Amino acid sequence: MPTAIADDPVLAMGVYETVCGAFVRRAHAPSGDRDGETAERALERAFTAFDYARPHHERSWTSFFGASRLGSLAVSSYGRLGHRETDSLAGSLLSVLSPTETKVRALVVADLALSAATRSDVDRADELAAEALPLAVRTEASLAQDRLWELTVVLPQDSGRGTAEALRQRVTSGLLASFQA
Numbered sequence: 001m002p003t004a005i006a007d008d009p010v011l012a013m014g015v016y017e018t019v020c021g022a023f024v025r026r027a028h029a030p031s032g033d034r035d036g037e038t039a040e041r042a043l044e045r046a047f048t049a050f051d052y053a054r055p056h057h058e059r060s061w062t063s064f065f066g067a068s069r070l071g072s073l074a075v076s077s078y079g080r081l082g083h084r085e086t087d088s089l090a091g092s093l094l095s096v097l098s099p100t101e102t103k104v105r106a107l108v109v110a111d112l113a114l115s116a117a118t119r120s121d122v123d124r125a126d127e128l129a130a131e132a133l134p135l136a137v138r139t140e141a142s143l144a145q146d147r148l149w150e151l152t153v154v155l156p157q158d159s160g161r162g163t164a165e166a167l168r169q170r171v172t173s174g175l176l177a178s179f180q181a
Helices: 016-028 036-051 067-081 086-096 102-118 122-138 142-154 163-180
Strands: none
Touching (some): 067 086, 086 102, 122 163, 142 163
16 A cells, blocks of 8 residues: 555545545635645645545445546635646646536636636636636536626625626626526
């Protein structure tokens, strides 16, 4: 058994896919006391656990947890941390997604838009939201839609006539229209 696994009693249990999900959720969980180093360590442990996962030999309810799911949660975690590698990680993930993984694509792009809005980069958030919104609505990607709702909250307040307000209105209208359809 590799040292990284043998030295960690949780990973040594052998249910790597389940453990991977627990670690990545720990990294992603909103917490007032969550620091970047703790979240990054949880993500590293998640990737290590995932590397040793044998999905066909583990719990059937964890089989959905594939590489793209782990990648999307890592992008989301990095974005929430304001990590400088968020865009790079997202770009790598987006480049390997299959054409059928549209919900994951919508989620990753929505997370990037949210990350940009959090950094007050409204132009970038606008560009990304324009890509994420129709994809999230068309595929009924609820997590991506949740991120877009969150985006409307974190956008900076302006006098009501600026780019942030226009983006807020466009995203709100697009999401509300999808619920009424």
